[in-house]
Amino acid sequence: MATVRDGTQMRIIIDGYIAVSVNNSAITNINNSTSLRIGSSSCNGFVGQLDETRLWSSARSQCNIYNNRLYEYSATPTALLLNCHYNQGVANATNTSVTTLTDFSDYNYIGTLIGFNLSGTTSNWVDDGCNAQGNTSAPAIGTTTATGCNNYTWNGTTYTSSGMYTSTFNAANGCDSISTLDLIIGKPVSGGNDTGCLGTILKPKATTLINPVQDQSNVTYNAIANGSSPWQSFTPGINGTIRYFEAEIRTPLSGMAATVFVELYEGQGTGGTLLGTSTVKTISSTSTYAFESFDFSAQGIYLESGQLYTARLVTSSFNQAWFRLSTTNPYPNGLLNNNASQDLKFKTTMCEIKWYTAATGGTLVPNPSTASLGSTTFYAEAYDGISCYSNRTPVTLTIEAPLVGSNTSAAAVCSGGSVILTGTGAHSYT
Amino acid sequence: MAFIPTTTTTFTVTGTDLNGCTNTSTRTIVVNPIPSVGSNASANAVCSGGSVILTGTGAHSYTWSNGVSNGVAFIPTTTTTFTVTGTDLNGCTNT
Incomplete structure (x- = not known):
């Protein structure tokens, strides 16, 4: 009431x-x-x-x-x-x-409380008998999960980045209700060199100076203080939607574990835009640099070639540790050299190859058949696992018949004589 | 595996590669009949010291047992059964 x-x-x-x-x-x-x-x-x-x-x-x-x-x-x-x-x-x-x-x-x-007995079955705290007890969320139409490539339009609004959004809809009873959109935005591939497969490591070249952006004061260089590390910046050499981010971590304290995660920004740290945070993971102390993989798969963060990005490690308990973007070799003080040949390790999901019967549209052919003779052109398309697709590349599949021959122990026999026939040039014969 | 064809036949073999593709090849096996070999003797019984001529029929060449030459007189020394093996132009034989 x-x-x-x-x-x-x-x-x-x-x-x-x-x-x-x-x-x-x-x-x-x-x-x-x-x-x-x-x-x-x-x-x-x-x-x-x-x-x-x-x-x-x-x-x-x-x-x-x-x-x-x-x-x-x-x-x-x-x-x-x-x-x-x-x-x-x-x-x-x-x-x-x-x-x-x-x-x-x-x-x-x-x-x-005034005038309550506070005992027995009356004049006391009682069971509310309410099914909704503990349900602390205001009702809503529900949460919608969606993916889009570049953008996604929902309830008249176009969104261009991943995130959780809310919007007001008219419910069935005529009342306004709030609905939540869990949106993942992918980015189309350009440049044609993002051809890694799921689980493989791409190595985009760092094409510009990669130095920590020291926009935090009063912290030991590259050491974690007050729960987060200084920034490490990088500029990828290719476009790609990353799902995993590898970094090297060194923790000088032995016998100690902590929960950590990585924040990834576009631009310089908090002066830029927070693109996402990795899932939290627990690491043990390490006396030397060790690779750790941080999972951004929920967001599928898209990185553009030539753009400046920064990352930092956030930790629960280490009061000193080192964090640096992974490279093939360690560098003093966690610096990455201004060397275009250094590779950062990203994992991307622009990977799954789908085969179609036409350059556009057509029918998806999960497993092109090799049973029929002749040439068939299929069109390969890379899929980022979210919503973006590459242009299709035609690939002609030619199935040729085996060169089957035969041998015989005798071309002619007298009635009652035996012959051995042998096939050649194939795998099995009938 | 060896087998015995009963008549002249063209056999077709179908080969399948590891991709499942197939192709065929044919082979004709000729089956020649065996000759019907018979024999003639100039005499079925002779006196001791008498000569006999054995002649094979139905084939192209003949070989007699006991070293007898086809169509050539010889003197048997005792009562004997002679066997002739005839071979036709295809190499098929009978006795």
Whole structure:
């Protein structure tokens, strides 16, 4: 049940539907100089059970009330003045010590229970019997997962980068509802040299100076301090959508493990744009540099040739460690030389090869047949595992018949004589 | 594997490579009949010291047992059964 005052309009809403709506210009404001009492009356107190009490500083729409009527409200917007869940005490047990009601709004009010026995099956904390208990999310149409190449348009808005987006839709009951889009944006391939396969390591050449961008102060060069390392920058020599990022880590402290992840930015560190964070992994201490693979597969981050990117390691507990982008050889102080021949190790998923019967459109042929003689042109297309495809490359498959011959032990025999026939030039004969 | 053809036949072999592609080749095996060999004797019985001429028929060349030459008189020393083997122009033989 909800009551709403919207200007001079007063409503009582039951189960999300307006039960009473009146307009009364004589409404007077109340002040908050005295305590708010719930269920209290100068006549008779409320007899019943309460679960979830919310008080808002602004009028809530019927749709909003309808959509949230079965849920605990986990968000704490400023307008939410009071947010009590009543999930306290032990149902029908002795709760004499649980005498206050917790408010989960940002204002953290503390309610005082007055006149409760706090034991037995009445006048006590009780089981709410609500299926929605613990469901702390406001209802929504749902989460939609989508992929796009370069961009993706959703509910009239075009998105050009991966991420979680929300948008408001009209629900079936006519109310507005919020839906979430889990979007992964891939990038098309250009240059034609991104032909690695899943799980292989591409080595894009670092074509520009690769030095740490020391935009953090008061940190030991290339050592982790305050939970994150200085930046390491790089410029890839090819385009590619990476799923994994390899870096070398050295931790000088023995017998110690930590959880770490890598942040990858376009541009110089926090002055740029955070493209994504790797999944968190646990590493043990290492006395020498060791390769670690950081997983960005959820985002599928696209890197462009010639662009500056920076990365840093974020750690939970190491107070000193070294982090550098992987190369084939170690470098003092974690520096990568200004050497165009040095390779960074990326893994890309522009990899899966699909075969089609035509340069455009056509039919996907998972396994071109080699059983029929003659020449057939198929068109190979690389797929990045997300949503982007390369141009198709024609490949002609020619199936030639084996040069089958035969030998005989005798070209002619007398009646009753035996012969041995032998086939040649193939694998099996009939 | 050896086999015995009964009549002149053209055989076709189909070969299959590892890709599943096939091709064929043919081979004709000629089956020649064996000759029907017979024999004649100038006399089936002679007195001791008498000569006999054995002659094979139905083939191209003949070989007699006991060293007898076809169509050449010889003197048998005792009662004997002679066997002739005839060979035709295809090399097929019979007795």
